[in-house]
Structures are given as structure tokens and as C-alpha cells.
Amino acid sequence: MELQQLIKRIVDIMSLMKRIKSILKNSQYADIEQLRKIGIKIGQKCEIYSDVSFGSEPYLISIGDHVRITQGVRFVTHDGGVWVVRELYKEHDIDLFGNIEIGNNVHIGLNTIIMPGVKIGSNVIIGCGAVVTKSIPDGEIWGGVPAKKITTVEEYYSKHTQDFDHTKNMDIVSKETYLRKKFEKGN
16 A cells, blocks of 8 residues: 555544544534524523433423533423323313423533422532422532432532642543542542
8 A cells, every 4th residue: 555545544534533523522412502492491601411301391491501411311391190180080181380490500410300390599519310309599509319408519619629620621631640640649
């Protein structure tokens, strides 16, 4: 094989790898514009993973600015228990709905379920696997089943100020090196 052909094949392979990487990266996150088209109100600078379920009434959901909704989160805008009531009381055409409102600067952890009628304030963290059945005030961290207050964001920050690692702007190799070194020492 000639050198020029070899170089062309290497460039083609690198280009293909770059496209695959882009596809994989982009498939991790939802298309915000498509979500808006189905009626969800979404603010600016949001990060929403692609496998989030917005239920059967997505137009009842509003999301503020700088909100991260991680993998497996489920929004439930209707009460499925009406199934039993319809039959028991012969009210076959009834439903029970509730809107869901998310404030600004919120992180919703993996596999969280948010029930109808819930309002989540601003500057809130919700732990992984939480089932949120009640509204959450500004500045609190909630988790559990059912979700309850764990602490405030201010207390969390104060408690961990000395523990934070400043790795967000590191490249992947530098971050790995830093973390391996830190945890090999048992810090």
C-alpha cells in the first residue's frame, strides 16, 4: 500500500471515529427543541438526558434555567390510581392530573420519580432514586422513598468545602491521574 493511500485510510478512520464519538455523545442527551415542541416549557442552559420520561401529558411540565435531569428520571402528571376509582364508582370518564414545576439551578439524580402536583424550588438537589411526592422549597437537598429533606444546599457546601476537587476543567487524562493519586493515598 502506498504511503498516500495509508494516510488517506488513517484520516478516514479518524474521521469515522470522530463521527461515532459525536453520535454517542449527542445520543446521551435529549433534543431540547424537540421537547419544547411537545409542550414542555424549558429554560436556558439545561442538560436533559435522552432516556427521561415526561409521561403522557408533557405539556403540564415546566423546567427553569440551568436544570440537569439525569438518566432514568420519570415525570408522572396523572394519578394512575383513578383506574380503580373509575370501576368502583362507575365514573369511567374521570382522570386526575397535576402539573410539575421545576425552578432554576436544580439537579435531579438518577432514576428519580416526580409525582403530579409537585413544585421544586430553585437551588435544589434531589438524590438518586428519590420518589418526590411533595413540593420542595428553595435551597434544599431531598432524597429517599418517599423523598424527604436531608439538608440545605448551604450546609452541604459548608460541610464539603475542604473536600471538593477542582477537576471540572481538566482533560480526561489529567483528571484520571489526579483521582488515582488522590485515592491511592487513601485521602
